[in-house]
Amino acid sequence: MSHFHPWVMWFFAVLFFSYQFIMRVFLGLCGTEIMHKFQIDATDFGLLASMYYYGYAGMQIPIAVLLDRFGPRMVISLCCLVCSGSIFLFYWTDNWTLALLARFLIGAGSAAGFLGTSKIVTLWFPFHHYSRMIGLSFSIGLLGAIYGGMPVGHLITLYGWENVLLIIGVAGLVLTGLLILTIKPYKMSFLHEPPIFLKDFKSLLTMPSLLLLALANFLMVGSLEGFADVWGVPYLMTVYAFIKEDAAFITSSIFTGMLFGGPILAYFAEKFKKSYQITALCGLLMAGIFALMLLSKGSLSHTSLAILMFIVGVLCCYQVLVFSIGTSLVSANLRNITVAFLNCINMLGGSFFHTTIGYLMDFFWLGQILEGQRVYEAHAFGYALWIIPLTAFIGGAMVWLLRPVGKGSKRKQKVAEASQLVRQKSMKINAEFEAIENDPER
Structure with a gap:
């Protein structure tokens, strides 16, 4: 294999990562049109939006296991095919249940976007380049969300949302073929990390600090x-x-x-050794910015809003620090499953916020109907979106309370890590004894 080929494999994998971002934000660009097509209210639309996150979150750990077992070529290509096929299903169906299923499958297939890219980086790039490549992958992936906003919105205005959706589906089929052609078959000898086992997941559920961190992350993703x-x-x-x-x-x-x-938050966290405090500050600042926007009631300028949302975007990268904090709480062999677990809870937050905001929109709806469709006024939006700053404040406060405090905090952390290591070794020894007992040849 040439030195150039790993870059080709990575490029098409990260292209799928970017592609899934376009599908993720597409629904927000044509909400009114979709509500009109299926004759649904805001609560149902919130449910439709949340189905993506149920699929994505539910497949995080299974996709991680499948990547270890079958490799990125099969898993990423199949997931891309599932995404594009589900787009066609959403395009053609007038059935509400099938629309929900299609959105769920799009989310499930999208779960391989980042995890598949990460696996390719692990298998075919030097280990000391891992952080750099993951950072570059995130940057290119986010371009999908950026260009999936204003440019795709302009295309929808020109050609209609269903025609644009059809084009996106065709692009997914083309990308599936390119993934199959470019990604090399999987060889176990290339594995640089221990495989993920579902039994390791159970040990995470015995760690209160990790569970509380996941809950705080859940509350801050609004x-x-x-x-x-x-x-x-x-x-x-x-x-x-x-x-x-x-x-x-x-x-x-x-x-x-x-x-x-x-990079900005990671730099400050490394420089000041204050990952907990910086994460908490991000949550509190996001709460303050959204409270300001909601209290302004339409008086902020386009430029002011763009600047505020840019700052919110910087603060949203607290998730990088959450992953770092989470992996520091577990032993080395549990780091991969810990990241998958935290990302799973993180994406479930999307389901919570879409469902809750949709319900609140209907709760505060003033009763206006146009052409048989509910019309939601600024009043409904203003109240419904308060769930975002309120939960961000609670999440930020939780992380602040979780921070290590006092001179004995480092000692307690080392004791906790040692205890966790002992538990893991005990689990492995028990598993080996069970294997010996169940193997008649032994």
Whole structure:
């Protein structure tokens, strides 16, 4: 294999990672049209949006196991095919249940975007390049969310959302073929890390500090997965009377900020050794910015909103620090499953926020109907979106309370790590004894 081929494999894998971001934010660009097609209200639309996150979160750990077992070529290609096929199903169906299923399958297939890219980096790139390659992968992947905003919104205005959706589906089929052609078959000898076993997952559930960290992360994702992904565009079009392209540009500024947020927050966390405090500060600042936007009630300018959302995007990269904190709480052999677990809970946050915001939109709806369809006023948006700053504040406060405090904190952390290591070794010894007892040849 030439030195250039790993870059080709990585490029098409990260292209799929970018592609899944386009599918993720697409629903927010045509919410009114979709609600009209299926004759649904905001609660049902929130359920539809949340199905992506149920599929994505539910497949995080299974995809990680499948990548270890079958390799990235088969898994990434199949997931890309599932995504594009589900797009065609969503395009053609008028059945509400099939639409929910299609959205769920799009999310399930998208789970291989980042995990598959990470696996290719692990298998075919030097280990000391891992952090650099993952950072570059995130940057290119986020371009999908950025260009999936204003440019795709403009295409929807010109050609209609269903035609644009059909083009995206065809692009997915083409990408599937390219993935099959370029990614090399899997060889176990290339494995640089221990495989993931589902039994390792059980040990994570015995760690209160990790579970509380996951819950705090869950509460803080509203800015990204609740606002930027779906509800930001309709909110800005209703409250600020922006056209779709301008509203999409403002929400995509969050993803633009994320291009810079990861390195910035990682630098400060490393420099000051304050990962917990910086993560907590991110949650509190996001809560403050969203409270300011909601209290302004449409008085902020387009430029001011774009700047504020860019800052929110930088703060959204607290998730990088959450992964770092989480992996520091476990032994080395549990780090991969820990990242998959934290990302799973993180994506479940998207389901929570979409479902809750949709319900609150209907709760505060004033009763206006146009052409048989509910019309949601600025009043409904203003109240429903308060769930984002409130939960961000709670999540930030939780992380602050979880921080190590006092001179004995390092000692306690070392004791906890040693205890965790002892538990893991005990589990391995027990598993070996069980294998010996169950093997008649022994």
